[in-house]
Amino acid sequence: MSTPALLRERRSVRHFTAADPGRERVAEVIEDAAWAPSGGNEQPWEVMALSPGECARLRDRFEQRTWAGLVPKVRTLLEAAVGGPLPMAEVGPRIHARIEVDGLVRGAPWALVVHTRPPAPPDPAALTEAGAWTRAALPPRWQAPASVAAFVSGPLDARVRRDSCVGFVLSLCLAAHARGLGTCIQYGYLAFEDELKATLGIDPRQALVAVVMLGWPDPESPINAAAIEGARRRPVPVEWR
Numbered sequence: 336m337s338t339p340a341l342l343r344e345r346r347s348v349r350h351f352t353a354a355d356p357g358r359e360r361v362a363e364v365i366e367d368a369a370w371a372p373s374g375g376n377e378q379p380w381e382v383m384a385l386s387p388g389e390c391a392r393l394r395d396r397f398e399q400r401t402w403a404g405l406v407p408k409v410r411t412l413l414e415a416a417v418g419g420p421l422p423m424a425e426v427g428p429r430i431h432a433r434i435e436v437d438g439l440v441r442g443a444p445w446a447l448v449v450h451t452r453p454p455a456p457p458d459p460a461a462l463t464e465a466g467a468w469t470r471a472a473l474p475p476r477w478q479a480p481a482s483v484a485a486f487v488s489g490p491l492d493a494r495v496r497r498d499s500c501v502g503f504v505l506s507l508c509l510a511a512h513a514r515g516l517g518t519c520i521q522y523g524y525l526a527f528e529d530e531l532k533a534t535l536g537i538d539p540r541q542a543l544v545a546v547v548m549l550g551w552p553d554p555e556s557p558i559n560a561a562a563i564e565g566a567r568r569r570p571v572p573v574e575w576r
Protein backbone atom coordinates (compact mmCIF):
# COMPACT_ATOMS: atom_id res chain seq x y z
CA MET A 336 0.00 0.00 0.00
CA SER A 337 1.42 3.40 -0.97
CA THR A 338 1.68 6.06 1.73
CA PRO A 339 -0.98 8.33 0.12
CA ALA A 340 -3.33 5.31 -0.09
CA LEU A 341 -2.59 4.45 3.55
CA LEU A 342 -3.49 8.00 4.58
CA ARG A 343 -6.59 8.29 2.42
CA GLU A 344 -8.07 4.81 2.86
CA ARG A 345 -7.92 4.45 6.64
CA ARG A 346 -11.45 4.68 8.06
CA SER A 347 -12.77 4.42 11.58
CA VAL A 348 -14.07 0.87 12.04
CA ARG A 349 -16.72 0.11 14.67
CA HIS A 350 -17.82 -3.34 13.48
CA PHE A 351 -15.15 -5.99 13.96
CA THR A 352 -15.17 -9.75 13.45
CA ALA A 353 -15.01 -12.21 16.35
CA ALA A 354 -11.43 -13.19 15.36
CA ASP A 355 -8.67 -12.11 17.72
CA PRO A 356 -5.73 -10.44 15.92
CA GLY A 357 -3.53 -11.84 18.69
CA ARG A 358 -1.12 -10.25 21.10
CA GLU A 359 1.89 -10.53 18.77
CA ARG A 360 0.23 -8.56 15.98
CA VAL A 361 -1.07 -5.95 18.41
CA ALA A 362 2.45 -5.60 19.83
CA GLU A 363 3.81 -5.02 16.30
CA VAL A 364 1.32 -2.21 15.74
CA ILE A 365 2.34 -0.59 19.02
CA GLU A 366 6.04 -0.87 18.16
CA ASP A 367 5.46 0.69 14.73
CA ALA A 368 3.54 3.56 16.29
CA ALA A 369 6.43 4.26 18.66
CA TRP A 370 8.24 5.75 15.62
CA ALA A 371 5.89 8.73 15.81
CA PRO A 372 7.62 12.05 16.43
CA SER A 373 7.56 13.39 19.97
CA GLY A 374 8.79 16.58 21.64
CA GLY A 375 12.46 16.11 22.57
CA ASN A 376 11.98 12.47 21.49
CA GLU A 377 10.63 11.83 24.98
CA GLN A 378 8.09 9.27 23.72
CA PRO A 379 5.80 10.09 26.62
CA TRP A 380 3.12 7.50 25.76
CA GLU A 381 2.15 4.51 27.85
CA VAL A 382 -0.33 1.87 26.72
CA MET A 383 -2.61 -0.52 28.53
CA ALA A 384 -3.58 -3.21 26.00
CA LEU A 385 -6.89 -4.88 26.84
CA SER A 386 -7.46 -8.24 25.15
CA PRO A 387 -10.92 -8.81 23.58
CA GLY A 388 -12.43 -10.23 26.80
CA GLU A 389 -11.16 -7.32 28.90
CA CYS A 390 -12.20 -4.86 26.21
CA ALA A 391 -15.74 -6.29 26.21
CA ARG A 392 -15.93 -5.71 29.97
CA LEU A 393 -14.78 -2.11 29.49
CA ARG A 394 -17.36 -1.54 26.77
CA ASP A 395 -20.16 -3.04 28.88
CA ARG A 396 -19.37 -0.61 31.63
CA PHE A 397 -18.74 2.60 29.67
CA GLU A 398 -19.76 2.49 26.02
CA GLN A 399 -23.45 3.41 26.24
CA ARG A 400 -22.56 6.25 28.58
CA THR A 401 -19.92 7.61 26.19
CA TRP A 402 -22.76 8.28 23.75
CA ALA A 403 -25.10 9.96 26.25
CA GLY A 404 -23.43 13.35 25.91
CA LEU A 405 -23.60 13.09 22.12
CA VAL A 406 -27.38 12.72 21.94
CA PRO A 407 -28.03 16.41 21.06
CA LYS A 408 -25.35 16.26 18.35
CA VAL A 409 -26.86 13.09 16.85
CA ARG A 410 -30.24 14.84 16.76
CA THR A 411 -28.73 17.79 14.86
CA LEU A 412 -27.14 15.40 12.34
CA LEU A 413 -30.40 13.49 11.85
CA GLU A 414 -32.37 16.70 11.36
CA ALA A 415 -29.77 18.04 8.94
CA ALA A 416 -30.10 14.79 6.96
CA VAL A 417 -33.91 15.14 6.65
CA GLY A 418 -33.70 18.91 6.13
CA GLY A 419 -35.81 20.04 9.11
CA PRO A 420 -37.01 19.37 12.65
CA LEU A 421 -38.23 15.86 13.49
CA PRO A 422 -41.44 15.28 15.48
CA MET A 423 -40.68 14.53 19.16
CA ALA A 424 -42.18 11.05 18.90
CA GLU A 425 -39.60 10.18 16.26
CA VAL A 426 -36.54 11.80 17.81
CA GLY A 427 -35.91 9.25 20.59
CA PRO A 428 -36.31 6.06 18.53
CA ARG A 429 -34.28 7.48 15.65
CA ILE A 430 -31.41 8.59 17.88
CA HIS A 431 -31.45 5.21 19.60
CA ALA A 432 -31.39 3.35 16.28
CA ARG A 433 -28.62 5.55 14.90
CA ILE A 434 -26.37 5.01 17.92
CA GLU A 435 -27.14 1.29 18.20
CA VAL A 436 -26.48 0.63 14.52
CA ASP A 437 -23.83 3.17 13.54
CA GLY A 438 -22.11 4.02 16.77
CA LEU A 439 -21.68 1.05 19.07
CA VAL A 440 -18.66 -1.18 18.63
CA ARG A 441 -19.36 -4.80 17.67
CA GLY A 442 -17.19 -7.90 17.51
CA ALA A 443 -14.05 -8.60 19.46
CA PRO A 444 -11.51 -5.80 19.18
CA TRP A 445 -8.69 -5.08 21.59
CA ALA A 446 -8.74 -1.72 23.38
CA LEU A 447 -5.52 0.26 23.59
CA VAL A 448 -5.76 2.75 26.43
CA VAL A 449 -3.13 5.44 25.80
CA HIS A 450 -2.08 7.56 28.75
CA THR A 451 0.83 9.75 29.81
CA ARG A 452 2.41 11.18 32.92
CA PRO A 453 2.00 14.95 32.91
CA PRO A 454 5.22 16.88 33.62
CA ALA A 455 5.85 18.02 37.17
CA PRO A 456 4.90 21.69 37.66
CA PRO A 457 7.93 23.97 37.24
CA ASP A 458 9.96 24.49 40.40
CA PRO A 459 10.39 28.30 40.96
CA ALA A 460 13.80 27.79 42.63
CA ALA A 461 15.09 25.77 39.66
CA LEU A 462 13.82 28.43 37.25
CA THR A 463 15.58 31.18 39.23
CA GLU A 464 18.81 29.20 39.24
CA ALA A 465 18.55 28.49 35.51
CA GLY A 466 17.95 32.22 34.89
CA ALA A 467 21.05 33.11 36.94
CA TRP A 468 23.45 30.78 35.16
CA THR A 469 21.97 31.63 31.75
CA ARG A 470 22.72 35.31 32.41
CA ALA A 471 26.25 34.41 33.53
CA ALA A 472 27.02 32.01 30.69
CA LEU A 473 25.26 33.27 27.57
CA PRO A 474 24.78 36.50 25.59
CA PRO A 475 21.51 38.42 26.19
CA ARG A 476 19.71 37.00 23.14
CA TRP A 477 19.56 33.58 24.89
CA GLN A 478 17.97 34.99 28.02
CA ALA A 479 14.20 34.46 28.15
CA PRO A 480 12.07 36.51 30.55
CA ALA A 481 11.08 34.50 33.65
CA SER A 482 7.47 34.29 32.43
CA VAL A 483 8.57 32.65 29.17
CA ALA A 484 10.82 30.17 31.00
CA ALA A 485 7.92 29.26 33.32
CA PHE A 486 5.56 28.81 30.37
CA VAL A 487 8.02 26.58 28.49
CA SER A 488 8.66 24.25 31.41
CA GLY A 489 4.98 24.28 32.50
CA PRO A 490 1.97 24.58 30.17
CA LEU A 491 3.99 24.19 26.96
CA ASP A 492 5.75 21.06 28.22
CA ALA A 493 2.38 19.54 29.19
CA ARG A 494 1.01 20.34 25.76
CA VAL A 495 4.04 18.93 23.95
CA ARG A 496 3.73 15.66 25.85
CA ARG A 497 0.02 15.33 25.23
CA ASP A 498 0.22 16.29 21.55
CA SER A 499 3.08 13.82 21.10
CA CYS A 500 0.71 11.14 22.41
CA VAL A 501 -1.96 12.22 19.95
CA GLY A 502 0.57 11.68 17.14
CA PHE A 503 1.27 8.24 18.58
CA VAL A 504 -2.48 7.46 18.54
CA LEU A 505 -2.75 8.43 14.87
CA SER A 506 0.30 6.29 14.11
CA LEU A 507 -1.40 3.35 15.84
CA CYS A 508 -4.35 3.76 13.47
CA LEU A 509 -2.13 3.92 10.39
CA ALA A 510 0.12 1.03 11.46
CA ALA A 511 -3.00 -1.07 12.07
CA HIS A 512 -4.49 -0.14 8.70
CA ALA A 513 -1.25 -1.11 6.95
CA ARG A 514 -1.76 -4.62 8.37
CA GLY A 515 -5.42 -4.83 7.32
CA LEU A 516 -6.61 -4.12 10.88
CA GLY A 517 -9.28 -1.56 11.71
CA THR A 518 -9.26 1.03 14.49
CA CYS A 519 -11.59 3.54 16.05
CA ILE A 520 -10.30 6.32 18.29
CA GLN A 521 -12.83 6.75 21.10
CA TYR A 522 -12.61 9.99 23.06
CA GLY A 523 -16.05 9.45 24.58
CA TYR A 524 -14.33 7.41 27.32
CA LEU A 525 -12.45 10.54 28.40
CA ALA A 526 -15.70 11.83 29.92
CA PHE A 527 -15.24 9.16 32.60
CA GLU A 528 -11.49 9.55 33.02
CA ASP A 529 -11.30 9.12 36.80
CA GLU A 530 -13.69 6.18 36.90
CA LEU A 531 -11.96 4.52 33.96
CA LYS A 532 -8.50 4.85 35.54
CA ALA A 533 -9.83 3.48 38.82
CA THR A 534 -11.51 0.56 37.02
CA LEU A 535 -8.35 -0.35 35.12
CA GLY A 536 -5.92 0.34 37.94
CA ILE A 537 -4.14 3.16 36.09
CA ASP A 538 -2.32 5.63 38.37
CA PRO A 539 -4.75 8.55 38.95
CA ARG A 540 -1.92 11.02 38.22
CA GLN A 541 -1.72 9.77 34.62
CA ALA A 542 -3.57 11.76 31.95
CA LEU A 543 -5.76 9.67 29.69
CA VAL A 544 -5.12 10.45 26.01
CA ALA A 545 -7.40 8.07 24.09
CA VAL A 546 -9.01 4.66 23.93
CA VAL A 547 -8.41 2.99 20.55
CA MET A 548 -10.41 -0.06 19.44
CA LEU A 549 -8.32 -2.39 17.28
CA GLY A 550 -9.41 -5.54 15.47
CA TRP A 551 -10.29 -7.17 12.15
CA PRO A 552 -12.90 -5.13 10.23
CA ASP A 553 -16.10 -7.10 9.57
CA PRO A 554 -16.33 -7.36 5.77
CA GLU A 555 -20.08 -8.12 6.03
CA SER A 556 -20.92 -4.94 7.94
CA PRO A 557 -22.97 -2.40 5.95
CA ILE A 558 -21.77 0.28 8.37
CA ASN A 559 -18.15 -0.42 7.49
CA ALA A 560 -19.04 -0.30 3.78
CA ALA A 561 -20.96 2.96 4.27
CA ALA A 562 -17.98 4.50 6.11
CA ILE A 563 -15.79 3.74 3.10
CA GLU A 564 -18.31 4.84 0.46
CA GLY A 565 -19.48 7.92 2.35
CA ALA A 566 -16.00 9.17 3.31
CA ARG A 567 -15.68 12.87 2.56
CA ARG A 568 -13.11 15.55 3.24
CA ARG A 569 -13.59 19.26 2.79
CA PRO A 570 -10.77 21.15 1.10
CA VAL A 571 -8.22 22.32 3.67
CA PRO A 572 -8.38 26.11 4.10
CA VAL A 573 -4.82 26.99 3.12
CA GLU A 574 -3.60 30.53 2.68
CA TRP A 575 -0.77 30.37 0.15
CA ARG A 576 1.69 33.25 0.23
Ligand SMILES: Cc1cc2nc3c(=O)[nH]c(=O)nc-3n(C[C@H](O)[C@H](O)[C@H](O)COP(=O)(O)O)c2cc1C
Nearest residue numbers: 345346347348401438519520521522523524562566
Ligand atom coordinates in the same frame (compact mmCIF):
# COMPACT_ATOMS: atom_id res chain seq x y z
C1 LIG B 1 -9.90 13.05 18.57
C2 LIG B 1 -10.92 12.07 18.02
C3 LIG B 1 -11.93 11.62 18.85
C4 LIG B 1 -12.86 10.66 18.38
N1 LIG B 1 -13.81 10.16 19.25
C5 LIG B 1 -14.67 9.22 18.82
C6 LIG B 1 -15.60 8.63 19.73
O1 LIG B 1 -15.66 8.98 20.92
N2 LIG B 1 -16.44 7.66 19.27
C7 LIG B 1 -16.39 7.26 17.98
O2 LIG B 1 -17.17 6.36 17.62
N3 LIG B 1 -15.53 7.80 17.08
C8 LIG B 1 -14.66 8.77 17.47
N4 LIG B 1 -13.74 9.30 16.59
C9 LIG B 1 -13.72 8.86 15.19
C10 LIG B 1 -14.32 9.94 14.28
O3 LIG B 1 -15.73 9.89 14.37
C11 LIG B 1 -13.86 9.70 12.85
O4 LIG B 1 -12.45 9.82 12.78
C12 LIG B 1 -14.47 10.71 11.87
O5 LIG B 1 -15.86 10.55 11.79
C13 LIG B 1 -13.88 10.58 10.46
O6 LIG B 1 -14.11 9.28 9.98
P1 LIG B 1 -12.89 8.35 9.50
O7 LIG B 1 -11.98 8.16 10.68
O8 LIG B 1 -13.54 7.05 9.09
O9 LIG B 1 -12.21 9.03 8.37
C14 LIG B 1 -12.79 10.21 17.04
C15 LIG B 1 -11.76 10.68 16.22
C16 LIG B 1 -10.83 11.58 16.71
C17 LIG B 1 -9.70 12.04 15.81
